[in-house]
Amino acid sequence: MIIVDTSVLIDYFRAVDSKESALLDLFLDTDVEILIGDLVLMELLQGVRNEQQAQMVLQELGAYRTISIAGPDCAIHAAQHYRQLRGIGITPSKSIDTLIATRCIIDDIPLLFSDRDFDPFVKHLGLVSAANS
Secondary structure, eight states: OEEEOHHHHHHHHTTOOOHHHHHHHHHHTTTOOEEEEHHHHHHHHHTOSSHHHHHHHHHHHTTSEEEOOOSHHHHHHHHHHHHHHHHTTOOOSOHHHHHHHHHHHHHTOOEEOOOGGGHHHHHHHOOOBTTOO
């Protein structure tokens, strides 16, 4: 089971040749369950130009289970993670990424990402990269 981040899905849908897109292709050919976070879904749908594209994205993602990222427990832990990183001189740039990383850490689910904003969560907080698992 893995959660896929927005950056990977965007590259995948655009047929960008990247390590992460290739890994997603590989995971899709196995029995690994692919999860999409509700906040990832929101980010993807915000980025489309019109309703027709939105429906195409929804249809493509319909094969995957969508999970809730945030909630009171995750919000509290995400704020703790933010403070921990800030305490060592790293300020996470996006709250949504902090929530996604925290959900993965709490539930011990690897994250497939290409966004380097997740690197401090791997290095300092125990986030597992699906690229290395």
